[in-house]
Structures are given as structure tokens and as C-alpha cells.
Amino acid sequence: MPEQSFEDFIRQHRSEFEQPGPRPALWDKLEKELAPKKKGKVLQMLGRNWLKVAAVLVLVVNTIVIFQFLQMKKQAQVATVSPELQEAGMYYTSQIEKRLSEIKAYPPAVLGLDSAARKELELRNDTYKVLETELVQNPGNERIKAAMVRYYQLKLDLLDKILDELREKQPVKPKQSNYESEM
Amino acid sequence: MQASANNLNQTIITDHLVAQCKKGEVRAFRELYNAYSEAMYNICLRMTGNTADAEDTLQEAFMQIFRNIERLENAGSVTAWIKRIVVNHCLSHLRKKKVYFEEVDNIEVAEEKAGMDEDSFAWTVSAIKDAIQDLPHGYRTVLNLYIFEEYSHKEIAAMLDISESTVKTQYMRAKDKVRQIIKQKNAIR
Structure with a gap:
């Protein structure tokens, strides 16, 4: 009688290769790690969009700096x-x-x-x-x-x-x- | 992708559940975890070879799943998405343990050798499980990804950054090795 192929045997007995899941304590660890996530939702959102946030910040800072520079220049001009x-x-x-x-x-x-x-x-x-x-x-x-x-x-x-x-x-x-x- | 999740709990992952996860609801995460933890743990166990590493890897993988759930577009692709993250974590774990996946010469073993049936024997689940555990990491990884996780040779090649022919060769060699190990053990008994 020819040998059953390795692949066929595994496919037929697939479920027998499975073991019970992880210890319940693993979920407890995950839950603990999930908790601070909820608190820092805004920070997380910022984290995900850090590039956009950085771009907006650069624009805002530039605008403020330019505005202040112009104000200073104007004041200096009036004084000059x-x-x-x-x-x-x-x-x-x-x-x-x-x-x-x-x-x-x-x-x-x-x-x-x-x-x-x-x-x-x-x-x-x-x-x-x-x-x-x-x-x-x-x-x-x-x-x-x-x-x-x-x-x-x-x-x-x-x-x-x-x-x-x-x-x-x-x-x-x-x-x-x-x-x-x-x- | 051929991958399918075996032995998943029968929880139906709905778009609603995914949406709740995206909102950061712990209860929804738990439901998702309950649905996938057993099947994913088995992947980790097969890939890492021991329960401690399997749990660590599973924990890391689920944290990434929860953190990146926003990227999941719909519930329909959740199984493949989760499985891929878990497998990637297992591969990272192996790489940290200095397991390298290298190109091999595929001249010798290209197809299953003829004449194997001459001294045929009956496969058993426990014998195969034990023999796989005795395989070198590289062989074991390729064999697991192909036969248990049901990824194609092409997909495995991409994951391990080796050629498809190397994957095929390593799979054939792994299979031969399993047979040899079982034969040796049978001979001793």
C-alpha cells in the first residue's frame, strides 16, 4: 500500500495539530497595556499624523515670526x-x-x-x-x-x-x- | 493569498466590531482577541518552538494589531491582516535569534525523490509534531508557512527575502528531514 503523502496527511488531520490557546493571563497583560492608550487618544492621534502636525506647526511658527518681524520692522521704521x-x-x-x-x-x-x-x-x-x-x-x-x-x-x-x-x-x-x- | 485561519472561534468579525475597536473600546478588542488568540497562538508556537516565546510574540503582535486597527479597511480582510502581523512578529523573533534564511543550491532536491514508497510507513500526528520541532529553524519556518499557514511559495519567498526556488528546495528538504527523523526514531524503538 503506497504511503499517504505528507501534505494529504496533514490536511486530513489539521485540527489535531492545534493546541489550546494561550494562558488567560495574557489578555490581562494586553488589557493593562491598552488602558493608557485610551487616555492618550489625542496624543496618539497627533502621533499618527505627526507629519501633518509638524507641517502645520512650521507654517504657524513661520507666520508668527514673519508677523512679528514685520511689526518690529514697522516700529523700527517709525522710530527711524x-x-x-x-x-x-x-x-x-x-x-x-x-x-x-x-x-x-x-x-x-x-x-x-x-x-x-x-x-x-x-x-x-x-x-x-x-x-x-x-x-x-x-x-x-x-x-x-x-x-x-x-x-x-x-x-x-x-x-x-x-x-x-x-x-x-x-x-x-x-x-x-x-x-x-x-x- | 491562500492563507486561511484554521480553528478560529466562530465569532463573526463585523464591520461594527472593527469600528468599535477603532474607537478604542476595550470590550471590542477583547472580542477580537477571543476570536483569534487560539489560532494565532498556534502559529506562534509552531514558529518559535516554545510556549514562552510564543506568548511573548503573540502579545507583541496583538499590541500592534490594536494600535494599528485604524489601518484595517474592512472586516472582510481582518483574518489575513491579523495573521500577517502575527507571522511577521514570529519572523522578527527568529531574526533576533539569529535565524537567517539564505539562498540554497536547488539542483539536488527539486522534486520529491522517487522510490520513497519502498520503505513506507504510516504518518502520525505526534511523530510529525515532534519531528518538526527537531528541524533546523530555517527548514521549520518554510515548512510551517507552507503546510500549516498555507502561504504560497511565492509569498514565503517575499516574506523571507529569498527566491521562490529556494523556498521550494527548502520545503522539500524539510519534508525529507521530517521523514528521516521519524524513521530514525522508529528504528530506535
Whole structure:
């Protein structure tokens, strides 16, 4: 009688090769190890997604650092825009605003300027904005400071000339509003 | 994968149970453990060769199963998934014990030798179990993975990082060795 093959024999008696399971104490050990897992669920979740967490942290830290850097820079710039320039700026600004309000009191027909020209007369025109940006970026640059002062002076001269012409055209001083007279 | 879990308790592993495990419910983990511990313990016992190592390996494997249960997509693949983790832990345990799986020359033993039936004998469960325990680790691992855990030669080759032909050769040699051991023991009696 030929020998039964090794594989066939094992397949036929498969269950007889099995032994009872592990000692019950093994589950107790596992249960103990499972317990802290539940407590640290958030940490575990962070652990599983550590790469995402790290990426978000880097972004947040970068944002904070950049924000703080910009704040510091801004503060430094304000401090660096020298007090004398600030003082000059305040003086010229008040003078320019005063003349502009006088000019605006004239009727448009007398004024004879189109809207683009009137816009150009304003203190904060494009030239002013360019200079202001340059000054913020290069707070210590004397040439830019000088250019800013020159801008104020030219603007004031121009407004004075316009006012002179307007007074010649219409000698009667335009009526000021109560608000302006109080200023 | 050919692998199937033998002697599993009849607990039906449902998607609901898996979902409860994913929530970290200890009761659900226990149910899963009860369903698989016996079959998985037998794998560990066959692979490691002793009860102490088998329990340690089983414990480590179940901890990994519980920790990584999130990765299990559905209850349908739970058996193969758990079994693979257990087998991987057993293989890690063997590697720690410096058991290496190396390529072998497969010229000599490619097929079952002819003429084996000449001095045939009846197999017995206890004789086979004892003989397998006497096999060198490498042979025993290949034989267990193929005949008991029902992995294919190809799958075993991938697990052990050796060629498929080496797996086939080692399996044939292991089988021959089992026969020789049983014959020797029978001769002594």
C-alpha cells in the first residue's frame, strides 16, 4: 500500500495539530497595556499624523515670526523716520491742507481745473505715495528725506500760486464754513 | 493569498466590531482577541518552538494589531491582516535569534525523490509534531508557512527575502528531514 503523502496527511488531520490557546493571563497583560492608550487618544492621534502636525506647526511658527518681524520692522521704521522729518511733515501738511481747503472753497467754474488736476493737487498724490514707500523701505536715506521735504515745499508753492491767481480772478474771499473758521 | 485561519472561534468579525475597536473600546478588542488568540497562538508556537516565546510574540503582535486597527479597511480582510502581523512578529523573533534564511543550491532536491514508497510507513500526528520541532529553524519556518499557514511559495519567498526556488528546495528538504527523523526514531524503538 503506497504511503499517504505528507501534505494529504496533514490536511486530513489539521485540527489535531492545534493546541489550546494561550494562558488567560495574557489578555490581562494586553488589557493593562491598552488602558493608557485610551487616555492618550489625542496624543496618539497627533502621533499618527505627526507629519501633518509638524507641517502645520512650521507654517504657524513661520507666520508668527514673519508677523512679528514685520511689526518690529514697522516700529523700527517709525522710530527711524527722524523726529525732524516728522515735525516738518506735520508743518507742511497743515499748511498744504489749509491752502487746499481755501482752493476747494472756490466754485469749480472759477477754479477751472478738471478732476485729474484737482486730484493731483491733493497732498497724498502718486508722487507722495512713491516717496512714502521709499522712505519706509529706506528710513535712513537722506536723499529720500530731502526729496520728501522738497515735495512738500513745491506743493506749497504751487498751491500758493494757484491761490494768488484765484484771488486775482475773484478778489472776494470765498466764504468759509463754520467748521473752517473754527480751525 | 491562500492563507486561511484554521480553528478560529466562530465569532463573526463585523464591520461594527472593527469600528468599535477603532474607537478604542476595550470590550471590542477583547472580542477580537477571543476570536483569534487560539489560532494565532498556534502559529506562534509552531514558529518559535516554545510556549514562552510564543506568548511573548503573540502579545507583541496583538499590541500592534490594536494600535494599528485604524489601518484595517474592512472586516472582510481582518483574518489575513491579523495573521500577517502575527507571522511577521514570529519572523522578527527568529531574526533576533539569529535565524537567517539564505539562498540554497536547488539542483539536488527539486522534486520529491522517487522510490520513497519502498520503505513506507504510516504518518502520525505526534511523530510529525515532534519531528518538526527537531528541524533546523530555517527548514521549520518554510515548512510551517507552507503546510500549516498555507502561504504560497511565492509569498514565503517575499516574506523571507529569498527566491521562490529556494523556498521550494527548502520545503522539500524539510519534508525529507521530517521523514528521516521519524524513521530514525522508529528504528530506535
